[in-house]
Amino acid sequence: xxxxxxxxxxxxxxxxxxxxxxxxxxxxxxxxxxxxxxxxxxxxxxxxxxxxxxxxxxxxxxxxxxxxxxxxxxxxxxxxxxxxxxxxxxxxxxxxxxxxxxxxxxxxxxxxxxxxxxxxxxxxxxxxxxxxxxxxxxxxxxxxxxxxxxxxxxxxxxxxxxxxxxxxxxxxxxxxxxxxxxxxxxxxxxxxxxxxxxxxxxxxxxxxxxxxxxxxxxxxxxxxxxxxxxxxxxxxxxxxxxxxxxxxxxxxxxxxxxxxxxxxxxxxx
Amino acid sequence: xxxxxxxxxxxxxxxxxxxxxxxxxxxxxxxxxxxxxxxxxxxxxxxxxxxxxxxxxxxxxxxxxxxxxxxxxxxxxxxxxxxxxxxxxxxxxxxxxxxxxxxxxxxxxxxxxxxxxxxxxxxxxxxxxxxxxxxxxxxxxxxxxxxxxxxxxxxxxxxxxxxxxxxxxxxxxxxxxxxxxxxxxxxxxxxxxxxxxxxxxxxxxxxxxxxxxxxxxxxxxxxxxxxxxxxxxxxxxxxxxxxxxxxxxxxxxxxxxxxxxxxxxxxxxxxxxxx
Numbered sequence: 001x002x003x004x005x006x007x008x009x010x011x012x013x014x015x016x017x018x019x020x021x022x023x024x025x026x027x028x029x030x031x032x033x034x035x036x037x038x039x040x041x042x043x044x045x046x047x048x049x050x051x052x053x054x055x056x057x058x059x060x061x062x063x064x065x066x067x068x069x070x071x072x073x074x075x076x077x078x079x080x081x082x083x084x085x086x087x088x089x090x091x092x093x094x095x096x097x098x099x100x101x102x103x104x105x106x107x108x109x110x111x112x113x114x115x116x117x118x119x120x121x122x123x124x125x126x127x128x129x130x131x132x133x134x135x136x137x138x139x140x141x142x143x144x145x146x147x148x149x150x151x152x153x154x155x156x157x158x159x160x161x162x163x164x165x166x167x168x169x170x171x172x173x174x175x176x177x178x179x180x181x182x183x184x185x186x187x188x189x190x191x192x193x194x195x196x197x198x199x200x201x202x203x204x205x206x207x208x209x210x211x212x213x214x215x216x217x218x219x220x221x222x223x224x225x226x227x228x229x230x231x232x233x234x235x236x237x238x239x240x241x242x243x244x245x246x247x248x249x250x251x252x253x254x255x256x257x258x259x260x261x262x263x264x265x266x267x268x269x
Numbered sequence: 270x271x272x273x274x275x276x277x278x279x280x281x282x283x284x285x286x287x288x289x290x291x292x293x294x295x296x297x298x299x300x301x302x303x304x305x306x307x308x309x310x311x312x313x314x315x316x317x318x319x320x321x322x323x324x325x326x327x328x329x330x331x332x333x334x335x336x337x338x339x340x341x342x343x344x345x346x347x348x349x350x351x352x353x354x355x356x357x358x359x360x361x362x363x364x365x366x367x368x369x370x371x372x373x374x375x376x377x378x379x380x381x382x383x384x385x386x387x388x389x390x391x392x393x394x395x396x397x398x399x400x401x402x403x404x405x406x407x408x409x410x411x412x413x414x415x416x417x418x419x420x421x422x423x424x425x426x427x428x429x430x431x432x433x434x435x436x437x438x439x440x441x442x443x444x445x446x447x448x449x450x451x452x453x454x455x456x457x458x459x460x461x462x463x464x465x466x467x468x469x470x471x472x473x474x475x476x477x478x479x480x481x482x483x484x485x486x487x488x489x490x491x492x493x494x495x496x497x498x499x500x501x502x503x504x505x506x507x508x509x510x511x512x513x514x515x516x517x518x519x520x521x522x523x524x525x526x527x528x529x530x531x532x533x534x535x536x537x538x539x540x541x542x543x544x
Contacts, residue, residue, distance in 0.1 A: 222399025
């Protein structure tokens with residue numbers, strides 16, 4: 001009986017999820033119809049079926065996997081380095097006045113700099129390749145994480161820190177057991193912004209100058225007029241970015257399962 | 270914080286210094302880390318620890334700035350880039366606010382748009398550069414529309430969240446007094462969502478700049494981004510630095526303008542604490 005109910009509930013859930021994504025299907029159907037009936041020129045907008053075929057061809061030849069993996073490696077390596085550095089600097093700024101004085105103006109000045117403008121400079125310094133790409137991703141991911149960590153730590157109630165100190169907790173324990181968990185929600189918000197940036201920066205860097213990567217792949221097919229393949233590469237990027245975002249959300253929900261606000265605040269994010 | 274400790278220290282200190290001097294001094298003290306970075310840069314470049322091709326001196330960058338300014342190589346590209354960024358941003362704001370408000374008010378519209386927005390929101394839309402070039406050419410239009418395409422989703426999300434958060438009692442009382450739906454939108458929900466819309470605008474203004482600059486770097490066609498790439502290709506490193514610093518300054522000034530504008534337009538809501 002209980003199993004039956006659970007199965008029915010699961011069915012209803014998957015049905016609801018399918019219904020939720022119905023609009024995407026509708027848009028794709030309209031797109032396909034518009035191209036099939038010749039309302040839009042095929043040269044400007046390949047049909048959905050053509051794109052799927054091209055994507056399948058890219059997958060089968062291994063061309064997509066090779067380039068996509070390189071891009072994902074660059075993006076995630078940059079994100080990881082940038083996030084770790086960002087949390088460290090944000091924590092330091094929020095807990096030590098000299099660090100705040102030192103990094104504060106630097107962060108304020110560079111926060112609004114479009115990080116992609118540094119790509120030409122990095123090309124000059126490090127040549128074309130992984131170092132340039134990862135470094136620009138690191139810089140782009142660093143700042144949102146610093147700012148959100150800083151605000152997160154600052155918003156931890158001082159009473160908690162005081163009582164920990166009164167009970168004799170050493171400084172590193174206060175950092176590790178109180179300030180870091182207390183600002184985790186805010187840190188994750190920053191990392192989620194950085195996740196968006198890391199793909200943008202990787203792809204821009206690859207489009208500006210690279211030998212490999214999915215950005216280069218899209219750009220090359222675009223320049224050669226193989227638009228179905230270009231859309232195929234693009235579709236792969238959109239899918240990867242979507243699932244990376246979902247995966248980060250899942251990790252965040254897992255890490256913050258003790259937090260009351262996480263369910264309410266991020267239910268529809 | 271113990272409130273009385275600060276006041277006693279401050280009271281005596283400011284008196285002997287003249288005010289303007291104190292302000293300049295405070296500015297220098299505040300930005301000491303920037304000055305350290307600049308000084309280190311100048312020393313490293315002067316001592317030629319790295320080749321001047323890689324790192325020109327600060328002074329040569331400043332000189333190059335004046336030369337470029339005199340040649341009109343700064344104002345014109347900057348205006349082109351700003352035009353593209355703001356035209357795109359304007360389109361995105363209008364469309365985003367409309368869609369966001371409608372999503373908040375109509376269940377069916379929300380059902381239709383929600384999956385599309387959640388799919389498009391995290392997508393790295395810069396990858397659409399070749400497609401936009403294919404559809405809209407290499408000049409202004411493709412860049413403006415790409416900026417709009419990048420900015421519209423954060424605007425939709427911000428407006429939607431602002432409009433959904435409007436207190437239900439307020440809406441109910443308006444409805445009870447017979448306010449028609451359209452009037453409800455622009456008399457109650459829109460003003461109430463305005464702070465959220467502004468937060469969205471503060472997020473999307475730098476995005477607009479970034480996308481305008483980056484598409485110019487990728488696709489060319491004038492503007493600061495194209496000028497930067499051009500200088501890099503010919504290894505004119507001082508010029509590269511000048512354009513990077515111009516982008517930095519533009520972003521900085523715009524962010525502060527946004528904050529001022531916000532304080533002026535929505536004086537009842539301050540974004541406490543944010544720089």
